[in-house]
């Protein structure tokens with residue numbers, strides 16, 4: 001089970017996620033309580049070993065803005081949330097980063113349909129922390145796809161059993177307040193996700 005921990009902003013939480021065995025770490029570079037600037041993401045990214053994917057998270061920005069922020073942040077992947085057109089992914093292909101398309105369950109759920117490398121199927125309101133009907137997507141996405149939206153250490157096993165994803169992605173569920181991560185919750189989430197696989 002591939003595990004991504006998103007919305008990190010403090011060195012201790014980056015280190016906790018890496019040491020817990022997360023496969024990917026997300027830095028939110030768009031409007032959010034978890035937003036950090038690309039320079040801070042670059043500093044945090046220097047704490048991350050090469051086998052862990054660093055992901056810059058965007059929503060609605062144009063490709064030129066995404067490109068500039070991703071280069072400053074030094075992230076190895078770019079995650080576009082919401083209904084970005086196929087052309088946005090095409091425009092970012094030459095960046096040489098892993099492209100991640102994050103959508104709700106009403107979108108095209110074929111990983112690769114927009115030339116992306118990874119797909120995330122999220123709740124209708126990304127970053128809200130609200131669980132949704134995970135079972136409704138079971139069998140619909142194809143390829144390498146992660147389930148997101150309202151996951152936590154307490155429910156990730158149930159979510160994995162319901163939707164049978166390739167990976168899981170969490171933000172709010174490892175926080176003690178909006179935007180405030182907790183190292184123990186991060187460790188617990190990674191352990192529970194791995195146990196569920």
Ligand SMILES: O=C(O)c1ccccc1N[C@@H]1O[C@H](COP(=O)(O)O)[C@@H](O)[C@H]1O
Pocket residue numbers: 006007026028030031032033034057058059081102120122123126127128129130148149150151169170171172173
């Ligand atoms: O985390 C945010 O604040 C955020 C803001 C804008 C776009 C995406 C965002 N996060 C993504 O939301 C899901 C996790 O949601 P949850 O908080 O665990 O319910 C994940 O894909 C994050 O990358």
